Every structure is written in C-alpha cells, then in structure tokens.
Amino acid sequence: MTEGAPALFVALEQSGFAASIRQSTWLYPAANIGHIVSLTFFAGAIAVMDVRLLGGLAATAPASLLARTRSVAFAALVGMAMTGAVLFSAEASHLAVNRAFQLKAALVAAGLVNIAIYELWARRAVERLQPGAPMPARAKIAGILSLGIWVAVAACGRSIAYF
Amino acid sequence: MTKSVLFVSAFALMTSAAVAHHGWGSYDASKPITVAGPIVTSKFENPHATITVQASGKVWTVTLAPTSRMNNRGATEKVVAVGQNVSAYGYPSTAQTDEMRAERITVNGKTYEMR
Numbered sequence: 001m002t003e004g005a006p007a008l009f010v011a012l013e014q015s016g017f018a019a020s021i022r023q024s025t026w027l028y029p030a031a032n033i034g035h036i037v038s039l040t041f042f043a044g045a046i047a048v049m050d051v052r053l054l055g056g057l058a059a060t061a062p063a064s065l066l067a068r069t070r071s072v073a074f075a076a077l078v079g080m081a082m083t084g085a086v087l088f089s090a091e092a093s094h095l096a097v098n099r100a101f102q103l104k105a106a107l108v109a110a111g112l113v114n115i116a117i118y119e120l121w122a123r124r125a126v127e128r129l130q131p132g133a134p135m136p137a138r139a140k141i142a143g144i145l146s147l148g149i150w151v152a153v154a155a156c157g158r159s160i161a162y163f
Numbered sequence: 164m165t166k167s168v169l170f171v172s173a174f175a176l177m178t179s180a181a182v183a184h185h186g187w188g189s190y191d192a193s194k195p196i197t198v199a200g201p202i203v204t205s206k207f208e209n210p211h212a213t214i215t216v217q218a219s220g221k222v223w224t225v226t227l228a229p230t231s232r233m234n235n236r237g238a239t240e241k242v243v244a245v246g247q248n249v250s251a252y253g254y255p256s257t258a259q260t261d262e263m264r265a266e267r268i269t270v271n272g273k274t275y276e277m278r
Contacts, residue, residue, distance in 0.1 A: 161188075
C-alpha cells in the first residue's frame with residue numbers, strides 16, 4: 001500500500017475483490033494479456049477509422065467502413081476497461097499516485113471527449129459522404145487527435161512500470 | 164505571498180506523491196546488496212510476491228517475482244513463509260529506503276532465480 005494515496009484507492013486495494021485478484025495465480029496475468037489483446041484490436045480499428053477521417057482509404061464509403069470498425073473498437077474498448085479495472089484494483093493505491101498512470105487517465109478522458117465531439121458535430125456530415133469525397137476539416141481534426149491521443153495512452157500505459 | 168505558499172505546498176505534495184511510488188526503473192543495479200535474516204512477513208501475491216526480512220537491525224522489504232514464476236522456479240509459498248531464513252541478493256531502491264528488488268534468493272541452501 002502506498003502512503004498518502006487517496007482513501008478511496010487505498011480502500012479499493014484493501015478490498016476482498018482486489019485481494020482475490022492478487023492471490024490468484026492466473027487472474028492478474030490473464031487480465032494483463034486480455035488488456036494487451038484488447039489494445040491491439042482497438043488500435044487496429046481506431047487506425048482504420050482515423051485514416052479514413054484523414055482522407056485515406058478514399059475508395060470506400062465512410063459510413064459503411066466506419067460502422068464496421070466502430071463495433072470492433074467499441075468491443076475492444078469494453079475489453080480494455082474490464083481488464084483494466086482488474087489490473088487497477090490490485091494496485092490501486094500505487095497507481096493513483098503514479099505519474100504515468102495519472103497522465104494516461106487524463107489522456108483516456110481526452111480521447112473519450114474527442115469521440116463525443118466527433119459524434120455530435122462531425123459524424124452526420126461524414127456519413128453522408130460518397131466514396132472519394134473530400135473530408136470536412138472537423139473530421140480531419142478528430143482523426144489526427146484520435147491517433148495522437150490513443151498512441152500516447154498506450155505509451156503511458158507501458159510507462160507505468162518505470163515511474 | 165499566499166500564492167507562493169500555495170505553489171510550494173502544491174510542489175511538495177506532487178514530489179511526495181512521486182516519491183511514494185516507484186517502478187522497476189528505480190533500482191540501483193550498480194550497488195548490489197545481500198540482505199540475510201528471518202522472514203517477518205510474506206505476501207505471495209501478484210503482480211509480484213514481497214517479503215520483509217529482519218536484517219542488521221532493519222526490516223527490509225524485498226520484492227520478488229510474480230507468483231507463477233515463483234512456483235515454476237520452486238520458490239513456493241512455503242519456501243518464502245514467515246520464519247524461514249532467507250538470503251536475498253539484489254538491488255536497493257533509489258526511491259524507498261530499506262526496499263530492494265531480488266535478483267535471486269537462497270533458502271535452506273537452495274538458490275532460486277527471480278528473473
């Protein structure tokens with residue numbers, strides 16, 4: 001347990017749920033593997049979506065390509081959240097004060113806000129476009145922000161072990 | 164004045180938080196040490212097992228390996244149980260006093276690699 005961590009995270013780490021994660025031989029490594037596998041699916045789906053928003057893969061209609069990749073990205077995001085919750089609970093008080101984790105959490109929030117902004121202000125316009133049509137600026141901005149933010153999230157995630 | 168006090172306390176809070184946690188980067192491999200003595204507490208848990216060892220008037224926290232690797236190497240929960248005499252060779256933490264990461268441990272004449 002880390003002294004000085006917020007009480008909420010100390011309580012989570014000391015809960016029976018967190019203890020059973022730490023005491024299981026396979027649960028923690030399984031969650032670790034699940035987290036990385038979900039990440040690869042998420043990164044793949046997000047990369048295709050972002051490239052399309054930036055004007056690549058222009059021969060396909062944005063609506064159909066984005067609809068397919070969105071369901072993969074959503075499922076992978078749920079997978080990362082579930083496995084991430086297991087990994088976080090086991091070491092909550094350490095992670096809550098870990099700089100790399102704090103930055104990662106802030107970046108995840110930024111990534112979700114970027115998605116919400118895209119859904120509200122750009123999605124409709126994008127999904128009306130025919131194959132080959134130029135992308136509106138707001139779609140390109142959402143795409144480049146998404147690429148940058150999610151790559152940074154992955155980098156921060158791996159950096160947690162070194163801070 | 165109030166501003167600078169706020170700034171200093173905020174900075175102190177941030178640095179104390181930074182010191183409170185340490186990752187695998189914060190061990191000094193250029194100064195290996197050996198900590199030998201009886202095991203006082205033992206946590207056979209993931210992501211890595213930890214024991215505390217009474218040695219030369221101090222209680223050292225010794226960070227070991229993930230439980231599956233411990234078992235594979237034969238360093239089971241019984242081997243690192245409370246009361247066992249252990250000799251741990253490893254690297255001292257640069258972030259937390261009296262904490263070390265073990266490269267290998269010896270219990271009852273048998274050596275177990277932790278990496």
